[in-house]
Amino acid sequence: MTGALPTYNFAYLDEQTKRMIRRAILKAVAIPGYQVPFASREMPMPYGWGTGGVQVTASVLGPDDVLKVIDQGADDTTNAVSIRAFFAKVANVATTTRTDEATIIQTRHRIPETPLNAGQIIVYQVPIPEPLRFLEPRETETRIMHGLEEYGLIHVKLYEDIAQHGHIATTYAYPVKVEGRYVMDPSPIPKFDNPKMHRSPALQLFGAGREKRIYALPPFTEVASLDFEDHPFQVQTFTAHCALCDASGVYLDEVVTDDRGGRMFVCSDTDHCETRRAAGHQGKGLPQHGHATSPEAAE
């Protein structure tokens, strides 16, 4: 607004609010996978654009932290740029695009390819924290279901997928069970990233601003993706390599290069791609035609 307004506190939120959020985070860490209600504040960015993640980051951020912000795996997507600029302005912290240099990583929809280390914090932006929400729209009901560990409904949903399509038709925001107790929404990361949550040495925090919920996975938490004995959980596999850095076994974005079916597959994780290119790896670079995943790729 105008220059007449007072300047903001370190990392925007006032200290009382940070204290309230840290209490919620501590509770969340104490009960892995449990959604802790918190008094989410109105933030200067829209709901659904990372207000939960921003509040969590603001509450754990210190002046010595090095912050990385990604969206779709990339540091240079518009919303990641905007959130990084926000913290650079209101907290004056160092920022980086390097996964291994960051102490806090705020993310939307991806977990970096570079494995996280002890001491790092990854903050997920969560739109709908309730894994049962699309099966039962009422919060009053889903809280009871979690309380009673009544998760039959979600297994029925996965079973119906298999009956209908021959596959579990959930490809992202794939539900997980935490320490054998709470079913948790991993945020809309592709299920490709689910195994990275399991026993990660990093602290994983999840913030849902509009829905006013925080949950957490302390380091080395058991995280199992829901499945069946005869239909075990499988991640996406890509037959293509990254056109820029030739990486395989990573998550790729499909880039449409022309209107005649031209496609190029490139790393979704831009830091991973740049690091590889700096180390001398080079992809084919040329558009590849047709469909680059194996038929049995997606489960």
Next chain:
Amino acid sequence: MYVAVKGGEAAIANAHRLMADRRRGDRDVPALSLDQIAGQLSLAVDRVMAEGSLYDPQLAAMAVRQARGDLIEAIFLLRAYRTTLPRFGNARPLDTNAMQIERRISATFKDIPGGQLLGPTFDYTHRLIDPAMAGDGPVDEALRRERPDESGCPRVTDILDGQGLIEPDIPGDAEPADLTREPIEYPVGRDLRLQALARGDEGFLLALGYSTQRGYGRTHPFVGEIRIGLVDVEIDIPELGFAVNVGGVRVTECQMVSQFKDVAGGEPRFTRGYGLVFGQSERKAMAVSLVDRALRADEFDEQRLAPAQDEEFVLEHCDNVQATGFVEHLKLPHYVDFQAELDLLRTLRNEAKAEEDHTSLSEAAE
């Protein structure tokens, strides 16, 4: 090509610069002043203050200007500022009985003590675009009436209450709930419900209120009274031991007299729906009072069947800042998740095709 799908700081800065240019418009036309907006678009400013939950006409006018007249965007600006303000304490309950009334009507009685007072209203105007609005011709000063004896305008619901015909107002000294400070836990109290409705989107609540009139949670409403005017805001100062007047706010209050009910161990009485909003907005105050009454279904052992009676549905979806954020977040990149869906769809299509080929092959063999 690859670069084109990625954003960047320069692109964002340029977009914001273009937006500022469009906001200002033709530089040969004088810029709107805040006084013009607050004075001549006052109902827009009122809506921004009401749904922004912050009574400050100058700041709201600034937000309207910054938002290029997009009121939900202006509400968002005001909310994001409001959230940073310290809380000094709770005001005493507003005494709308002591309102300096500008408008006051009742649909339940032909005449009431203090009289019906039309005030500044669009009602009974013919909605013909006035060619005079293209210019800036002289406008007559409004007429002034004698300042009435304020005690002579009792609330219609108080008159009914005096005869025991309506459920009584129950004064309470409990600290009011505040959904901006505590997460909502259902079921909620009526105080929190009314707070949510007062901040709620006018259009959404209007539609919900309307739906109760069309049979989705019917409440048999009568407008007991609508009054608009200035009320004093008083706050208790513990150090002083008495309440201090900290200013006045213009509010619209609607008391809806609704379906009578048997109260436990007593005679049947009318029930109430209540709406109070900042500024002048009868549409909003009336919609709130209809929805408030519909949401009280449990209190009166009414079956909750209609959307307007469903507390979680109404409260979770009435906030336009939340709604607009989440709807509009769909324009953020989703290509990682879309890639995952593409991948599955292609797999399913390949399998279906393989099965089809297999079937036609075996048919050909036969």
